[in-house]
Amino acid sequence: MDASVKTDRVTEISYADLVRPTQEEAEAAVRTLIAWAGDDPDREGLLDTPRRVARAYRELYSGYDLDAREVLARTFKEVGGYDDIVLVRDIPFASHCEHHMVPFTGKAHIAYLPHDGVVGLSKLARVVEIFARRLQTQENLTAQIIDAINEALNPRGAAVMIEAEHMCMSMRGVHAHGVSTLTHRFTGVFAEDRNEQDRFYALVGKR
Ligand SMILES: Nc1nc2c(ncn2[C@@H]2O[C@H](COP(=O)(O)OP(=O)(O)OP(=O)(O)O)[C@@H](O)[C@H]2O)c(=O)[nH]1
Numbered sequence: 001m002d003a004s005v006k007t008d009r010v011t012e013i014s015y016a017d018l019v020r021p022t023q024e025e026a027e028a029a030v031r032t033l034i035a036w037a038g039d040d041p042d043r044e045g046l047l048d049t050p051r052r053v054a055r056a057y058r059e060l061y062s063g064y065d066l067d068a069r070e071v072l073a074r075t076f077k078e079v080g081g082y083d084d085i086v087l088v089r090d091i092p093f094a095s096h097c098e099h100h101m102v103p104f105t106g107k108a109h110i111a112y113l114p115h116d117g118v119v120g121l122s123k124l125a126r127v128v129e130i131f132a133r134r135l136q137t138q139e140n141l142t143a144q145i146i147d148a149i150n151e152a153l154n155p156r157g158a159a160v161m162i163e164a165e166h167m168c169m170s171m172r173g174v175h176a177h178g179v180s181t182l183t184h185r186f187t188g189v190f191a192e193d194r195n196e197q198d199r200f201y202a203l204v205g206k207r
């Protein structure tokens, strides 16, 4: 795949340039972490764990191998002249915070005002998954999703809101349970017009 396609517009990292360690190296790293946790990586119950964890990482971080541009490439123009808000709300996701590599989970709400075409609804959920399955901050996740939509659809406006709970704040550290973090980003008409923002909030059910 073309290296430029993999360059993340927000982090400016070209993932294609990064060298992946081998499966054996990844498993050795997991053994080290098991010992660091205080357990014996050679006891029976843990013998297969490094292999499982390396495999699980492939799934949990599969977003690095996927390209949002490809997912959003197919647009449709026959929508009966529909040009109002398209909102897909309550898209569940699970990601990992880049500071502690601990999960944060929540919901994303995505809206756009079509300009020259719409995209398949499932593709918006796929885009969330592509960026969630990477090491993230919630802010970055929000920015990457809206950037991808703007680039692919050139809409009159786009809005993304994410609400999430960060395990690094509940399971450890400050031990604050039930805290939710809200981020949102508006572009185009949504950024310029308070009425459009209010319509977005109302449709999401936040006002
Ligand atoms: N802005 C932002 N911060 C995050 C996100 N996920 C985790 N964090 C925060 O990242 C910060 C890292 O702070 P540090 O002081 O470097 O690390 P730490 O000592 O482990 O911090 P504590 O969590 O307070 O124990 C913490 O305040 C986390 O709550 C995120 O998505 N966005």
Ligand SMILES: [Zn+2]
Binding pocket: 097, 098, 099, 100, 101, 102, 166, 168, 169
């Ligand atoms: Zn964290």
